[in-house]
Amino acid sequence: MKIAVCIKQVPTRDWQPRLNDQKTWIRDQDASYEMNEPDAYALEEALRLKEKHGGEVVVCSAGPSRVAQVIREALARGADRAIHVEDDALASADAFVVAEALAAAMKEEAFELVLTGLQSDDQGFAQTGVVLAERLGLPHATIVMDVQVGAPAAGQVRVKRELEGGWFQWVAMPLPAVLTIQSGINQLRYATLKGIMAAKKKEIRKAAAPDGLRARQRIVSLYVPEKGKKTEIIGGSPAEAAKTLVKKLREEARVIS
Amino acid sequence: MILVVAEQRGGRLNRASIEALAAAQQVAAGAADEIAVALPGADVKAAAAELAAFQIKEVVAVEHAALEPYTPDGYVIALEQAIRSLAPTLVVLPHTYQTRDFAPKLAARLDRAIATDVIAVKRAGGGLAFVRPMFQGKLTADVVLEGDAPHVATVQIGAYRADQAVKGTAPAAVRALEVSLDPAAIRERPEAPFQEAKQAVDLSQAERIVSVGRGIKGPEHLPLAEQLASALGAELAASRPICDAGWLPMERQVGSSGQTVAPKLYLALGISGAIQHLVGMKGSSTIVAINKDPDAPIFEVADYGIVGDLFEIVPALIDALKV
Numbered sequence: 001m002k003i004a005v006c007i008k009q010v011p012t013r014d015w016q017p018r019l020n021d022q023k024t025w026i027r028d029q030d031a032s033y034e035m036n037e038p039d040a041y042a043l044e045e046a047l048r049l050k051e052k053h054g055g056e057v058v059v060c061s062a063g064p065s066r067v068a069q070v071i072r073e074a075l076a077r078g079a080d081r082a083i084h085v086e087d088d089a090l091a092s093a094d095a096f097v098v099a100e101a102l103a104a105a106m107k108e109e110a111f112e113l114v115l116t117g118l119q120s121d122d123q124g125f126a127q128t129g130v131v132l133a134e135r136l137g138l139p140h141a142t143i144v145m146d147v148q149v150g151a152p153a154a155g156q157v158r159v160k161r162e163l164e165g166g167w168f169q170w171v172a173m174p175l176p177a178v179l180t181i182q183s184g185i186n187q188l189r190y191a192t193l194k195g196i197m198a199a200k201k202k203e204i205r206k207a208a209a210p211d212g213l214r215a216r217q218r219i220v221s222l223y224v225p226e227k228g229k230k231t232e233i234i235g236g237s238p239a240e241a242a243k244t245l246v247k248k249l250r251e252e253a254r255v256i257s
Numbered sequence: 258m259i260l261v262v263a264e265q266r267g268g269r270l271n272r273a274s275i276e277a278l279a280a281a282q283q284v285a286a287g288a289a290d291e292i293a294v295a296l297p298g299a300d301v302k303a304a305a306a307e308l309a310a311f312q313i314k315e316v317v318a319v320e321h322a323a324l325e326p327y328t329p330d331g332y333v334i335a336l337e338q339a340i341r342s343l344a345p346t347l348v349v350l351p352h353t354y355q356t357r358d359f360a361p362k363l364a365a366r367l368d369r370a371i372a373t374d375v376i377a378v379k380r381a382g383g384g385l386a387f388v389r390p391m392f393q394g395k396l397t398a399d400v401v402l403e404g405d406a407p408h409v410a411t412v413q414i415g416a417y418r419a420d421q422a423v424k425g426t427a428p429a430a431v432r433a434l435e436v437s438l439d440p441a442a443i444r445e446r447p448e449a450p451f452q453e454a455k456q457a458v459d460l461s462q463a464e465r466i467v468s469v470g471r472g473i474k475g476p477e478h479l480p481l482a483e484q485l486a487s488a489l490g491a492e493l494a495a496s497r498p499i500c501d502a503g504w505l506p507m508e509r510q511v512g513s514s515g516q517t518v519a520p521k522l523y524l525a526l527g528i529s530g531a532i533q534h535l536v537g538m539k540g541s542s543t544i545v546a547i548n549k550d551p552d553a554p555i556f557e558v559a560d561y562g563i564v565g566d567l568f569e570i571v572p573a574l575i576d577a578l579k580v
């Protein structure tokens with residue numbers, strides 16, 4: 001089966017936020033980047049489905065040239081080829097712009113299954129996969145924890161969706177479909193040296209973002225959040241801090257004896 | 258007019274709907290807008306009556322047999338018609354797992370802008386700015402939506418309080434809105450919701466919880482957290498990545514996809530405090546955070562914080578508790 005995985009490159013988890021001069025976006029040049037974590041799980045799920053059902057995995061990403069780093073990583077983990085919709089403006093684009101840029105590049109490929117992470121660690125819209133489904137005219141399921149291709153019948157997919165508070169639900173739908181994958185659905189593999197070498201020969205098709213993409217959101221101000229609660233930071237050496245904390249928990253908060 | 262889309266399951270109203278209603282009332286107060294509440298489902302009369310108690314213009318029951326059980330196709334088809342018919346300027350929904358599933362598709366079908374996970378709404382130059390977390394809560398953004406009305410916003414659970422929703426002096430009108438919905442147009446076939454094997458640990462009953470996050474680095478360090486838990490008389494819990502990695506069972510996960518807890522003491526070890534975790538524990542009476550990153554969002558909800566290496570601090574805490 002022909003599977004697409006949409007991945008995003010996001011700042012690393014330990015990145016310390018720094019704002020641009022206009023305070024409307026981050027200082028891109030200061031950030032270090034990695035593959036968005038839920039997208040990594042989507043990629044792993046696609047690779048497992050390919051191992052089971054055959055076919056190919058095509059990794060798709062929309063972003064500036066630096067995005068090539070996570071595309072190479074995905075190819076090294078086992079994706080067969082890639083589509084890179086390259087445009088500097090995509091670095092801070094909203095979910096509609098990213099989904100429409102991806103949809104334009106993916107449409108003629110006629111993928112049978114499209115996987116992506118349920119949301120990104122940068123802007124965190126949790127919209128792109130769902131909007132992509134709409135633009136491709138496909139059914140979708142979000143927050144997916146298990147994927148059974150060919151169930152309950154050929155040409156269908158049955159997925160386990162996570163609901164709130166420890167509840168789950170199986171949902172079936174016809175293929176092609178778009179699924180947004182939850183972190184933890186599988187155990188990630190890492191690229192082998194052989195994979196890294198093989199990735200160098202794999203095709204990355206570059207596509208331009210289509211004309212007339214229209215932003216639906218504009219960030220007018222970006223800032224460090226104000227604290228809602230007064231936190232008492234306890235200083236000193238580990239031993240001193242530990243002693244002070246225990247005293248406060250006993251005498252001030254009275255939550256331990 | 259602001260349209261709130263409320264959520265029910267099996268006829269029972271989701272409390273987050275009332276929070277969304279409170280948000281809409283606060284936005285409306287500045288512009289004397291009116292508020293209507295749409296409630297989709299197969300039989301929503303009881304829940305509609307409950308919503309009618311609030312200070313709103315009307316409750317619009319969007320009833321159709323094919324809206325039970327919930328499907329994204331069914332909801333998008335029905336709500337597209339409801340929104341076109343009611344012509345609101347703003348559509349407000351709670352940011353639940355269900356609205357995450359259909360609201361972006363609804364906005365895309367209407368070709369209208371949507372802001373998700375909104376924590377506040379500001380008036381800005383004649384329009385609205387939606388405040389939402391970005392970069393895992395490290396930053397907050399004021400976002401303006403572009404293009405024609407209605408704009409769509411989903412409101413983060415807990416950002417507005419349900420008890421701030423203003424009740425009306427008399428019940429609001431409830432009316433039904435006819436929608437045409439061909440069951441054959443619904444592509445998804447949901448099965449009944451279920452819970453995994455019965456949960457052996459009920460963290461919601463724990464008086465004290467020690468919870469570990471990525472900062473614990475590896476499963477070989479869990480005994481350290483266990484020792485601290487035992488010294489405090491606490492249950493051990495974890496943030497999602499720890500359970501995803503299989504270091505602790507899923508039943509010990511705190512957060513939006515795990516358990517919601519409110520113990521007397523919640524001690525977070527090496528947990529950065531992603532919003533999905535915070536919503537599951539911020540009701541705790543006393544919160545202690547130990548983290549090496551002074552900018553970690555967990556410190557925003559903590560009463561006491563120690564910035565430092567948990568591998569030095571936890572042994573010192575275990576010692577201090579012996580005295």
